[in-house]
Amino acid sequence: MPYQYNFVKNQHLQQSLNCYSWTKVLVGDQQFSWSEESFAVAISRQKAVALGKQYQQNAVYYVEHGELFLLSCLKDKTVKHLGKLVERCV
Template structure:
């Protein structure tokens, strides 16, 4: 299965609001909101993210909002200091199509689906609000 091209294009335009500085040189930005990009209630999204928070509670993480440039669309997420493969596994566990990953000050969009698509998103620092 592959991610729809229009949805992938939307994923390629993220902006981030971190609750605190992320001190790790590499980290994933991951959410449990809206699995498979299917809208669910805020209550269900909150429960899903609470389960995700429990999964990452043993690691270095901070809260982060991921949204479009104006933040008219946004999802509560976590920036978590874990290896790329583990991050993709966690994304799969919580039904995500893709996750973001920062490594060597570069931002990547990584598919969690079998296609394993990866895309480097330019302008990482300019996407932090």
């Protein structure tokens, strides 16, 4: 997706997050050959998936008790455990 399109979509999402505690984060693959700006937000799984659907995302990351999960926003509702969050932070 073009950078400008992502920038505009992120601006709209940021406005939707104003009533939550949130911060910007940079996410990417393990080598960071690909990365993009994103948000870490203190919300429930259900709200995270609902926002993901609203902003046409296939999935969202979710952290619970220090464990990182990938939650599908699609009909399959797949949940994939990705391990400890601390192991993925640089």
